[in-house]
Structures are given as C-alpha cells and as structure tokens.
C-alpha cells in the first residue's frame with residue numbers, strides 16, 4: 001500500500017518532508033483509532049500500536065499538538081519492538097465541532113479530511129435543518145460536503161427529497177447500504193487518495209455503509225428502535241480504514257448535537273449560497289435580512305421562493321457561530337502558536353547572522 005492509498009494528499013512529498021524535518025529513524029504513519037493511551041497506526045507495510053512519547057505529552061500540556069484520528073505522525077521503534085509517537089505532521093485541515101452548549105471551545109474530531117459524507121436515512125423524515133448544520137461543519141472546515149440519503153430500499157421515491165435539497169447546491173447521492181444500490185457511484189465520486197468521514201445521527205447506517213464499501217464486516221452495526229427508527233449509538237469511537245477503492249474512510253459515532261465550530265461571521269454565507277445570492281440585491285450591503293427595508297431575502301420568503309424555516313436556521317446558526325467563536329478554539333490556537341514559534345525561531349536565526 002502507498003502513502004497515497006493511506007490518504008496522503010498534501011502537495012508535498014511525505015518522505016522528503018521527513019528527511020528534512022526529523023531524525024532518520026522517525027517513520028511516517030497515520031492514526032487509525034485511539035483507545036485510552038494506545039494509538040493504532042498504519043503505514044504502507046501494515047498496522048501497529050504506539051504510545052505518545054513523554055516529550056510530546058509534555059509539549060501538548062504546554063500548547064503542543066496532540067494526535068487525533070487522521071493525523072500523520074512520526075513514529076519511532078524502540079529496542080523492545082514497541083513504538084512511540086514523536087511528532088505530528090502539520091495538518092492540511094481538521095474537522096471541528098462546536099461545544100457551545102457545554103460552554104467549551106470547539107473540539108477537533110479528525111484531521112486531514114477531504115470529503116464529508118453527510119448521511120440521513122430515508123426511513124425517517126429528512127431533517128433539513130440538521131443537514132444545513134452538517135454542511136456548515138464541512139464547509140467551514142474546508143471539507144467537500146456530499147449529501148447521502150441511505151436506505152433507498154425502504155423509500156424508493158426520491159423526487160420530494162431532491163426538490164427539498166435543491167437549495168443546498170450540494171452533490172447528492174441516493175444509496176442503499178443494505179443492497180449496495182448506488183454505492184459504487186458514491187465511491188467513484190471520491191478521488192483516489194482522499195479521506196472521507198461519515199457524519200450523521202445514530203442509526204442512519206454509517207457503519208453499514210462503511211462495511212459495504214470495505215467489503216467485510218469491520219464495524220459493528222445494530223438495529224434501530226422500532227418506536228421511532230432512531231439508532232442506539234452502536235459505534236463508540238472513530239475508526240479510519242483505507243478502502244480497497246484507493247481512498248480512506250473514517251467511521252464516526254452518531255452525533256447528538258451538531259454544534260457549530262468557531263468561525264468568522266460570514267462563514268454561514270457559503271452554507272446558504274441561495275441566501276447569499278439574494279442578499280446581493282438588498283438595499284444595504286451589510287443587510288442581515290432581519291427587518292431591514294428593501295431586503296430581497298425577506299421578499300423571497302414572502303414570494304414563496306425561499307423557505308422561511310431555512311432563513312430562520314440561517315439566523316440561528318449565525319448567532320451560534322458568533323457565540324462559539326467567543327469561546328475560542330483550543331486546538332486552532334495551539335496550531336497558531338506552534339506556527340508562530342517556528343516563525344520566531346526563523347527570525348532569531350536571521351538576527352543572529354553577522355551584519356555586513
């Protein structure tokens with residue numbers, strides 16, 4: 001297996017980066033899952049476990065990087081055959097969620113993710129407001145959102161759902177993880193070497209789809225409750241596995257509250273391209289589409305061209321993003337600090353040089 005098949009998709013060579021940055025014995029590997037203090041890693045010749053080195057643990061307390069699922073790390077073999085993680089390779093991006101409800105900063109869920117597969121089950125009424133939140137999560141984290149409607153075998157009439165999702169301007173796939181219908185097309189929509197993550201409520205069929213694409217039962221699944229078709233939170237930890245199709249998939253536990261991560265106020269614009277386009281016609285360039293005069297967005301709602309519930313969610317999400325942003329973003333601060341450390345070090349080197 002190559003690094004690309006393990007999901008290395010940054011525009012520089014991983015081995016060259018290691019040669020330039022790390023001691024010769026440090027080897028690149030990717031974090032597949034984490035249980036307590038044990039990190040399950042994969043590299044081209046196979047899987048192995050490692051613990052975080054004392055140094056990295058110490059640095060993390062002092063604002064250094066801590067590895068999460070999807071991270072590329074530098075692993076070092078010890079004399080007794082065990083491994084330690086010595087460093088974390090700078091991330092291309094990361095999937096954050098907000099924890100405003102708990103009054104906590106945004107939390108990193110996975111690193112180096114290219115595609116978010118936003119799953120809903122056609123056995124339940126489609127919760128458009130929730131899908132808007134997932135799309136936002138993806139877009140603010142620079143991840144391509146792909147909306148997936150699963151359980152097509154239970155509800156083959158897709159027209160109404162297609163109409164309801166048109167405003168999202170997102171790629172949409174209808175699949176049945178159970179029968180396999182639509183799964184090859186979905187897989188083909190994900191590029192070679194990309195990393196995709198499964199997002200959605202418990203019971204929508206994330207793990208069933210994961211197993212279907214992988215071709216074996218790697219993840220446990222369990223039936224939804226008869227009373228309301230809700231899941232039982234069967235998957236309890238994040239799991240990354242390279243798929244035989246040449247890309248990488250991360251199965252996730254079902255998300256209860258889709259909290260929005262801290263981000264600039266305008267971040268909701270990309271999530272609501274229809275509202276953004278209408279907003280270009282408002283009288284005031286900084287119109288908030290609330291009660292301003294000559295607001296094209298409000299007019300579109302009155303004319304039945306824009307769903308009032310969608311606009312209400314736009315407002316709600318904007319307020320939530322602002323509140324979460326005031327709570328900050330721990331890991332992002334850590335990354336920024338690490339970046340500045342490197343810059344300051346480089347500056348010091350420059351000042352140390354003799355002046356001519």
Ligand SMILES: Nc1nc2c(ncn2[C@@H]2O[C@H](COP(=O)(O)OP(=O)(O)OP(=O)(O)O)[C@@H](O)[C@H]2O)c(=O)[nH]1
Pocket residue numbers: 150151152153154175176177178179200201202203204205206207208209220221222223224231232233234235236252253254255
């Ligand atoms: N009919 C039908 N059932 C499906 C399909 N996909 C999944 N299921 C069923 O839905 C139930 C829940 O599936 P899981 O894969 O465990 O759901 P999950 O999203 O991983 O749930 P959590 O791990 O709890 O977050 C299981 O009984 C699956 O067999 C499908 O395409 N059609």
Ligand SMILES: [Mg+2]
Pocket residue numbers: 206207208219220221234235252253254
């Ligand atoms: Mg699951």
Ligand SMILES: [Zn+2]
Pocket residue numbers: 279282283287288289290292294295296297298
């Ligand atoms: Zn307006």
